[in-house]
């Protein structure tokens with residue numbers, strides 16, 4: 655029986671040790687997947703990943719993590735709502751489609767749209783922020799396709815794979831998201 659938050663192509667489901675651990679270990683130790691991520695430059699051990707999943711399974715007031723699955727149940731990635739501030743109605747978001755053979759097929763955009771619907775309708779948030787390291791065109795295009803707008807740039811913010819690179823700041827307001835629904 656399928657469960658979770660459903661889009662046109664994917665479903666956001668609770669992270670499950672038995673179902674998702676192996677894929678996360680493979681993806682987050684794959685330099686191609688982590689090319690533009692702030693994680694992935696140091697070896698990720700099974701123990702560390704088990705601990706991370708255990709925390710995700712227990713849940714938190716400030717962090718929500720979903721696994722992303724296709725509608726037929728294939729695990730393809732992960733989707734997060736981080737640094738939740740209930741007082742301000744804001745949170746930070748991030749997406750990884752680890753199944754790189756499926757990049758560019760609209761799965762990340764659909765997952766980002768489902769997460770926005772969840773954040774605004776279910777959680778009652780009013781603003782989602784995100785960012786990409788300059789050069790991560792696929793992620794920027796995905797976010798923009800889901801309604802996020804570029805709102806700033808921090809020069810040379812991160813050391814990543816041989817250079818200090820800009821961070822491009824993006825956000826999606828509930829008002830903009832609602833206007834895109836009609």
Ligand SMILES: CC(C)(COP(=O)(O)OP(=O)(O)OC[C@H]1O[C@@H](n2cnc3c(N)ncnc32)[C@H](O)[C@@H]1OP(=O)(O)O)[C@@H](O)C(=O)NCCC(=O)NCCS
Pocket residue numbers: 686687688690691748749750751752756757758759760761762763764785786787790791792793795796799
């Ligand atoms: C970034 C990521 C989540 C995007 O997921 P995805 O399923 O590939 O995204 P989508 O197919 O929905 O959208 C990708 C967009 O990039 C475009 N695109 C595809 N290949 C591209 C490429 N090589 N260069 C630039 N843009 C590209 C697509 O055309 C699409 O844009 P469009 O809707 O304007 O046509 C996924 O590639 C990924 O997980 N990468 C590794 C981890 C990562 O970088 N995560 C984001 C951190 S900020």
